[in-house]
């Protein structure tokens with residue numbers, strides 16, 4: 001088991017957003033998180049990453065067999081947890097190439113990005129002048145998402161959370177992002193040989209045409225209402241909306 005969440009409850013600004021969350025993700029698996037707006041999906045990601053505003057009031061998070069509930073974000077990232085954010089902040093004064101240097105273990109004193117990072121950027125259609133810009137400052141929606149994926153490719157995490165990597169992205173770029181998610185999650189290996197695991201939030205599910213997922217979970221009002229086959233669950237949601245998840249009784 002790579003990630004195990006047991007009876008987790010989380011408060012944000014003294015409001016309980018998540019409760020009774022139980023989730024197990026094995027090495028090599030990709031899970032999908034579905035659910036209406038404001039139901040706590042991003043909050044779950046921030047809680048796994050250990051952001052200070054997200055207070056665990058019950059339960060625990062185990063990662064690689066270690067209780068990480070009280071570790072800070074830096075410690076969790078060093079253990080191999082990565083995320084592409086839904087809305088990452090713009091960082092004025094920090095160049096994307098400098099962030100990439102730090103993330104790939106280069107020294108900031110090195111005059112050039114290493115050739116491997118340059119090549120990854122080129123494949124994501126982010127050219128060298130783009131890399132000199134301040135992080136996310138004035139980036140288009142699609143550029144933000146590709147920049148997030150590029151950073152993950154340089155970090156090489158073992159467990160990766162993708163928060164709506166497809167939202168606001170045109171069809172061609174969704175395919176490009178999906179291809180790189182497949183690289184990040186070892187999807188080109190046979191299932192038994194995959195070392196990386198993922199948890200992916202998507203609303204429309206279009207990206208799942210290109211990224212195979214093993215299990216989907218539906219988060220409703222801060223609780224997991226249902227888990228099962230991603231294609232079946234998405235089809236049900238498309239037909240009946242999320243109220244069908246409550247009524248279905250499958251879980």
Ligand SMILES: Nc1ncnc2c1ncn2[C@@H]1O[C@H](COP(=O)(O)OP(=O)(O)OP(=O)(O)O)[C@@H](O)[C@H]1O
Pocket residue numbers: 012013017035036037038039040041042043044053086
């Ligand atoms: N820092 C915060 N302060 C106050 N409320 C917050 C904070 N962060 C999250 N919340 C609230 O927690 C609830 C869950 O938010 P969250 O961002 O996790 O939803 P989501 O499921 O990711 O929604 P979406 O699909 O719209 O991205 C919302 O009501 C939100 O307003």
Ligand SMILES: [Mg+2]
Pocket residue numbers: 041042043086163
């Ligand atoms: Mg969200």
